[in-house]
Each structure stands twice: as C-alpha cells, then as structure tokens.
Amino acid sequence: MSGSVRRTTMPSIEIVAKEAGVSTATAGRALGGYGSVSRKSREAVLAAAERLGYRPNSLARSMITGLTHTLGVLVPDIENPFFSRALRGIADAAHERGWEVLLVNTDEDLALERKALSVLTERRVDGLVVAPTDVADRDALQAVVDAGIPVVLLDRRVPGLEADTVGIDNRAAAKDATERLLKLGHRSVALLTGGDEKLRPKLSRPGLRGVERLAATTVGARAAGYRDALVEAGIEPRPELVSAEGFRREDAAAATRRLLALPDPPTAILALDSLLALGVLQALRGLGLRCPVDVSLVAFDDADWAEAISPPLSVVAQPIYELGAEAGRLLLDRVQGSDKRFTHRRLPTRFIERESATSR
Amino acid sequence: MSGSVRRTTMPSIEIVAKEAGVSTATAGRALGGYGSVSRKSREAVLAAAERLGYRPNSLARSMITGLTHTLGVLVPDIENPFFSRALRGIADAAHERGWEVLLVNTDEDLALERKALSVLTERRVDGLVVAPTDVADRDALQAVVDAGIPVVLLDRRVPGLEADTVGIDNRAAAKDATERLLKLGHRSVALLTGGDEKLRPKLSRPGLRGVERLAATTVGARAAGYRDALVEAGIEPRPELVSAEGFRREDAAAATRRLLALPDPPTAILALDSLLALGVLQALRGLGLRCPVDVSLVAFDDADWAEAISPPLSVVAQPIYELGAEAGRLLLDRVQGSDKRFTHRRLPTRFIERESATSR
DNA sequence: CCACAGATTGAGAACGTTCTCACCCAAGTG
DNA sequence: CACTTGGGTGAGAACGTTCTCAATCTGTGG
Numbered sequence: 052m053s054g055s056v057r058r059t060t061m062p063s064i065e066i067v068a069k070e071a072g073v074s075t076a077t078a079g080r081a082l083g084g085y086g087s088v089s090r091k092s093r094e095a096v097l098a099a100a101e102r103l104g105y106r107p108n109s110l111a112r113s114m115i116t117g118l119t120h121t122l123g124v125l126v127p128d129i130e131n132p133f134f135s136r137a138l139r140g141i142a143d144a145a146h147e148r149g150w151e152v153l154l155v156n157t158d159e160d161l162a163l164e165r166k167a168l169s170v171l172t173e174r175r176v177d178g179l180v181v182a183p184t185d186v187a188d189r190d191a192l193q194a195v196v197d198a199g200i201p202v203v204l205l206d207r208r209v210p211g212l213e214a215d216t217v218g219i220d221n222r223a224a225a226k227d228a229t230e231r232l233l234k235l236g237h238r239s240v241a242l243l244t245g246g247d248e249k250l251r252p253k254l255s256r257p258g259l260r261g262v263e264r265l266a267a268t269t270v271g272a273r274a275a276g277y278r279d280a281l282v283e284a285g286i287e288p289r290p291e292l293v294s295a296e297g298f299r300r301e302d303a304a305a306a307t308r309r310l311l312a313l314p315d316p317p318t319a320i321l322a323l324d325s326l327l328a329l330g331v332l333q334a335l336r337g338l339g340l341r342c343p344v345d346v347s348l349v350a351f352d353d354a355d356w357a358e359a360i361s362p363p364l365s366v367v368a369q370p371i372y373e374l375g376a377e378a379g380r381l382l383l384d385r386v387q388g389s390d391k392r393f394t395h396r397r398l399p400t401r402f403i404e405r406e407s408a409t410s411r
Numbered sequence: 412m413s414g415s416v417r418r419t420t421m422p423s424i425e426i427v428a429k430e431a432g433v434s435t436a437t438a439g440r441a442l443g444g445y446g447s448v449s450r451k452s453r454e455a456v457l458a459a460a461e462r463l464g465y466r467p468n469s470l471a472r473s474m475i476t477g478l479t480h481t482l483g484v485l486v487p488d489i490e491n492p493f494f495s496r497a498l499r500g501i502a503d504a505a506h507e508r509g510w511e512v513l514l515v516n517t518d519e520d521l522a523l524e525r526k527a528l529s530v531l532t533e534r535r536v537d538g539l540v541v542a543p544t545d546v547a548d549r550d551a552l553q554a555v556v557d558a559g560i561p562v563v564l565l566d567r568r569v570p571g572l573e574a575d576t577v578g579i580d581n582r583a584a585a586k587d588a589t590e591r592l593l594k595l596g597h598r599s600v601a602l603l604t605g606g607d608e609k610l611r612p613k614l615s616r617p618g619l620r621g622v623e624r625l626a627a628t629t630v631g632a633r634a635a636g637y638r639d640a641l642v643e644a645g646i647e648p649r650p651e652l653v654s655a656e657g658f659r660r661e662d663a664a665a666a667t668r669r670l671l672a673l674p675d676p677p678t679a680i681l682a683l684d685s686l687l688a689l690g691v692l693q694a695l696r697g698l699g700l701r702c703p704v705d706v707s708l709v710a711f712d713d714a715d716w717a718e719a720i721s722p723p724l725s726v727v728a729q730p731i732y733e734l735g736a737e738a739g740r741l742l743l744d745r746v747q748g749s750d751k752r753f754t755h756r757r758l759p760t761r762f763i764e765r766e767s768a769t770s771r
Numbered sequence: 772c773c774a775c776a777g778a779t780t781g782a783g784a785a786c787g788t789t790c791t792c793a794c795c796c797a798a799g800t801g
Numbered sequence: 802c803a804c805t806t807g808g809g810t811g812a813g814a815a816c817g818t819t820c821t822c823a824a825t826c827t828g829t830g831g
Binding site for chain 2: 816818
Binding site: 433434435436437440446447448449452471473474475476477 | 778779780781782783787788
C-alpha cells in the first residue's frame with residue numbers, strides 16, 4: 052500500500068454512545084433503526100450523533116451483513132454512447148433499490164478485464180454486470196460466478212457461462228435492416244462490421260457450422276443476419292463487400308473508400324454502429340458523393356445526431372437504456388436471492404425510417 | 412437491510428493459515444507481501460491459498476488501513492459526452508495508481524447530489540471528483556471536506572469551497588468564439604446557453620456586479636465572455652438574442668425557431684454545447700434554411716460527429732479527457748498527502764475552424 | 772560454549788459495525 | 802403473592818484483515 056495513511060477524525064458508534072450515556076449496542080440500535088430502543092435513549096443518541104457529526108461506516112457494516120450494496124459494472128468503453136446509455140440504465144436500476152455502482156473500463160483489453168474481475172471480487176461486490184470483450188475469458192467469468200457473485204451479461208453473450216444475459220436479437224435485426232435495403236432495390240449491399248481484421252475471413256466465408264459459431268458474438272450474429280437476408284433473396288454474398296477493418300471513424304472512412312473503388316461498388320451500406328456511420332458520411336463527403344442519391348446508408352443505434360443531420364439517418368434503434376435497466380434489475384433479483392433458471396432476455400429493436408436510404 | 416443475506420463461501424486468511432500450518436499473522440504476511448516470511452512458509456501459504464481459491468477481502472483491509480482505494484465521482488449526466496469523456500480521464504488516472512471509481516449520476520438534481528455526497532461519505536471514499544449542479548450546495552460539499560475527504564471540482568466552480576478545481580477559461584473561450592463571428596462580419600449574434608429559464612433575465616441584463624457573480628458558473632462565465640466581445644466591438648447586447656430555454660435538443664430547436672422569427676433575426680448563433688448545436692441544425696433543416704449560407708453556427712465541444720456532418724462544424728474544443736485526468740491526478744495527490752495550496756487549473760481550449768461559420 | 776544481532780513467528784489487539792444472549796424491570800395474570 | 806410477558810439494555814462475540822509486540826530460532830564472532 053503506497054502513500055501515507057490519512058486518519059480521519061470521524062467518530063465511531065462507541066464515541067456517540069459514550070456521549071449519549073448508553074452502550075454501543077443501544078446506540079447501534081438507535082442509529083440503525085433495528086431492535087427496540089426507548090424513546091429517551093433514541094433521542095439522546097440521535098442528538099449526540101448530530102452534535103458529533105457521526106456518519107456510519109458502511110465498510111464495517113458490510114463486514115457483518117455480507118452485503119456491500121455495490122454492483123460492479125464492466126464495460127469496454129464508457130465513451131461509447133451505447134455503453135454510457137446502458138450504464139445509465141444500470142445505475143438508475145441500482146439506485147432505485149439502494150445500490151451503488153463501481154465502474155471499470157476494460158478498454159477491449161482481455162488482460163484488463165481479467166484484472167478488473169479480480170479486483171471487483173476482492174471488493175466483494177454483490178453482483179456484476181459485464182459487457183464482455185469480444186474474446187471474453189469464459190473461465191475468468193466462471194470463476195467469479197463460482198465465488199458466489201452473480202453475473203449478468205449485457206449485449207454480448209459468452210457461451211457456456213452460468214449467467215443471465217440481456218440483449219437484442221442481433222441476427223434478426225440485421226436481417227431486417229438488410230431486407231429493407233434489398234426491398235429498395237439494392238442488389239449489392241456492403242456490411243461495415245467494425246470488427247477486427249482477424250474476424251474478416253470468418254465473417255465473409257463461414258462454413259456451415261461456422262455461421263452458428265459466429266452467431267455467438269454480437270458482430271457475428273449481425274453478420275449472420277445480413278447473410279441470411281442475402282441468401283433468402285437469392286443473392287450470392289460477396290466477401291469483398293464485408294468489411295472488418297477497425298471500429299474507429301477513420302477506419303470506417305477508409306473502408307468506405309475501398310468499397311466504393313471496387314469495380315462493382317455497393318449502392319447501399321449497412322454500418323453496425325453509429326460511429327462507423329459517421330466514417331461513411333465523412334468518406335462520402337470527401338469523394339463528392341451524396342447520401343442517399345449516390346449511396347444509401349443504414350446504421351445500428353439511434354445516436355442523438357442521427358435525426359439532426361442531413362440527411363437524417365435511417366437506423367436500427369436498440370432500447371439501450373432499457374437493456375441496462377433490465378440487466379440491473381435482473382442482477383439485483385439474483386443478489387436478493389432469486390433462484391430462477393438463467394434467463395436470456397431479448398428486447399425488441401425498432402427500425403426508424405428517415406431519409407438516408409432510398410430506392411435505387 | 413432488506414433482502415436475504417447471501418453468505419459466500421470464500422475462505423478467510425485463517426482457513427488458509429490452518430491449511431498451511433502457520434499462524435494467521437504469518438499467512439497474512441505471506442499473502443500481503445509485508446513483513447518477513449521464510450521461503451518455506453511463504454510457499455506453503457501461497458500453495459494453500461491457491462488450492463482453496465483464496466481472495467483477500469478488501470473491506471477488512473480498508474478497515475485497518477483507513478484507505479478504500481476508491482474515488483467517488485459525481486456527474487450530472489453520464490450520458491452527456493462531456494462527462495463520459497471526462498469520466499474516462501478520471502478513471503484512467505485512478506487505475507494508473509491503483510484506485511477504483513464509484514460513480515453516481517446526480518441528474519442535475521440537488522437533492523440527489525446531497526444524497527450522493529452522504530452515501531459516498533459513509534462509504535469512506537478517499538476523495539471525490541464533483542461536477543456540481545449549477546446551483547450546487549456549498550455547505551453539503553464543505554461538510555464532506557470537513558469530514559476529511561478531499562474534493563476536486565470539475566468544470567464548474569463553487570465559490571468559497573475549500574477544494575481544487577479543474578476547468579477551462581470559459582469567459583475567454585466564449586469571448587474568442589464570439590469575436591471570430593464578429594470578425595466575419597456578423598453584427599447580430601445569438602447565444603444559446605441551454606441554461607434554465609430562470610437564468611435568462613440574469614444573463615441578458617446583468618448589473619455591474621451581476622456579471623461578476625454570474626461568472627462563477629460555467630454558463631454564466633460564457634455568457635459574460637459573449638457580452639465582453641460584443642461590448643468591446645461596440646455592439647449593444649440585445650437581450651432577446653440570449654436564449655436559456657432548456658438544454659435538450661428540442662429546446663434548442665424551438666429557441667432557434669423563435670430567434671429566426673424575430674424582426675431582426677441573428678445571422679450567427681453560438682451554442683454552448685454540442686447537443687444544442689444539433690437542435691439548431693435540426694431547426695434550420697425544418698425551416699428550409701442552410702448553414703452556413705443563411706445562418707452561421709459555432710458550438711462548444713468537438714463531438715465525434717462535428718467533423719463528419721455537412722457542413723463540418725466549427726467548434727471550441729475543450730481538452731475534456733485531460734480535464735478529467737488532471738482532476739483525478741490532483742485528487743490522488745491530495746489523498747496521498749499533498750498539503751499544497753488549493754490550485755485552480757485552467758486548461759487551454761482550441762478553436763477548430765471548419766465550415767459552419769462564414770463571412771456575411 | 773556464550774553472547775548477540777537479525778530473521779521469523781504467533782498471540783492478541785484493533786478497525787466499526789451488527790448480532791446473540793442473558794439480564795433487568797415494569798406491567799399484567801392467575 | 803408468585804409467575805409470566807416482553808420491552809429495554811449491555812457485555813461480548815463476530816466479520817477478516819493489518820499491526821504491535823514479545824518470544825523463539827538461526828547463525829556468527831569471540
């Protein structure tokens with residue numbers, strides 16, 4: 052432990068008891084509101100506490116009760132609007148029932164995620180909401196569960212883990228979005244996954260079983276849905292139209308330029324999150340092309356700017372806040388002793404048609 | 412305490428010690444890495460710990476050391492990109508030195524802020540980063556400081572509070588932005604503050620001393636800077652061009668429509684945050700007006716979409732991440748015993764000229 | 772062999788709560 | 802009057818660590 056120890060001067064229950072002329076047991080009862088205390092004692096204790104500026108020490112309380120009233124929350128990137136909105140939902144659900152939130156950014160880094168799980172376990176959080184990194188460490192998560200800390204997974208799933216999950220039906224949502232583009236007459240639709248380059252070959256040419264395995268991750272499930280729509284429409288998926296070249300805006304811009312330079316360029320693009328959509332728009336501007344007249348665009352997530360820009364963006368809106376709130380509620384139910392079977396809750400998405408996708 | 416008590420089965424140091432055949436004191440030394448332990452004992456203890464899946468209980472540790480290694484963070488709205496980015500800075504600074512972050516959303520609600528301060532005090536956080544609500548409760552904050560918990564204020568200041576503060580020079584930044592619009596030939600520049608309706612009369616007609624008092628809040632300081640620029644340019648400020656009609660996008664859109672319906676409408680608008688700018692853009696679209704040919708626009712904060720939309724938005728960029736990181740570092744310095752005088756750090760802003768503001 | 776420094780060890784206190792348990796006492800009951 | 806009932810009370814254990822301190826062990830130099 053580095054650093055000098057700061058010793059605060061906050062009075063303990065014992066001091067308050069002495070001041071009030073009663074035992075610590077009675078003072079504890081008066082302050083904690085349990086057991087039975089005479090009116091006289093209670094008033095004496097409360098007055099003494101007020102006078103001394105007594106604040107209960109919740110650490111000591113937690114030692115006894117075995118509850119920290121703290122929920123750990125692990126997200127890859129708090130700056131991502133998806134996670135900050137979901138976090139809001141989690142925090143609200145927690146506060147509503149008297150819990151606080153200990154937040155850790157994992158930065159999409161597996162080592163950090165493992166470290167965080169370890170730290171939060173030592174802090175004895177009552178439960179954990181985890182939005183796992185794409186390659187989440189099943190064993191590390193299972194170890195937490197085995198230690199008696201319930202876990203709820205948000206957005207992404209981890210096969211084989213004993214935990215509740217909350218998310219959307221990614222495959223269906225992506226399929227629906229793709230179908231809408233196809234219905235508008237687009238025959239060559241590109242997919243911007245934002246995923247890692249390593250993922251790309253798997254996304255574009257999954258084997259028969261490959262598609263199923265893919266569907267475990269969020270990106271994978273959406274890619275599978277995109278594929279589903281193409282196949283059902285009798286269109287042969289073209290690997291070069293599936294891009295997994297990074298999740299930053301610049302990556303998406305570069306990917307867009309590459310796509311539009313193809314001999315047979317796409318006439319529509321499906322972006323798997325709103326940051327990627329920004330990259331597309333930026334690239335189009337740079338190329339002197341216009342949306343939707345030259346290229347149609349549909350994105351996941353209804354960012355606050357989606358409605359305000361020109362053209363207003365057509366999006367697949369997820370109930371992000373509700374996802375977080377539901378995860379929080381589910382977790383607190385477990386913490387408070389629910390022994391129900393693990394549930395996997397899929398909340399409905401909503402396609403919001405604006406002006407960025409038109410018929411060809 | 413509501414809910415049933417979950418009793419985890421995690422082994423304590425005592426169990427580990429027994430398994431290893433040593434005393435709890437020795438086991439503690441071996442596990443904690445303090446004091447001196449023979450190689451043989453240490454190995455026995457570590458092996459036993461591994462076997463039993465021992466995880467130290469940081470609550471018990473905190474009881475003894477007086478340090479929770481936890482920083483409390485109070486923000487009005489975690490969904491606001493400003494705060495989520497600043498939070499990222501705080502969290503990174505904290506993690507770097509081995510601290511965790513307990514996050515509370517105050518929702519711009521004074522009662523919630525007070526409640527949160529109380530809860531975090533009881534949790535014995537080692538320090539607090541607070542982005543106070545506009546009408547922050549000085550006394551509640553001072554009580555925390557008096558209880559021995561150092562506080563660092565982020566973005567907004569609270570006059571008379573014994574705390575470090577980190578932010579930008581709001582008055583100068585707003586003055587600079589306004590001057591740039593004036594230099595482009597605009598003579599009637601509107602200001603969208605996003606503040607509360609109650610604030611408006613104060614903003615538009617501050618008395619001589621009023622300006623000084625105003626400058627204490629972020630919105631107030633920026634309004635003062637806007638005024639400074641006008642006055643220096645010899646332009647009489649027009650109260651009806653200063654809008655404080657709410658901080659949501661729709662509020663800004665409505666305000667814009669009102670402004671442009673004036674007999675002598677503004678030719679340029681300065682929006683005090685990026686969400687308000689979105690409202691302006693949305694209103695312009697609705698009115699069939701174009702930016703910048705019909706109305707110029709400059710906003711605070713370089714949102715991710717600012718560069719990608721049409722036209723790319725000219726902005727006053729704050730070093731948001733650095734503000735958070737600096738607040739975190741300053742706080743940890745205090746926690747670890749720095750007794751320096753309170754500092755008020757102003758980080759530099761940067762005007763990014765893009766295409767939303769042109770000469771008239 | 773003895774004295775001594777330094778490493779190693781364990782008993783037990785401490786942190787600030789909640790919980791268990793026995794005890795006291797006043798008020799009722801037969 | 803003896804006997805129960807139950808609210809009110811305080812002593813002390815418990816939670817799981819770290820810290821203090823005295824005791825024991827080890828090896829070294831004389």
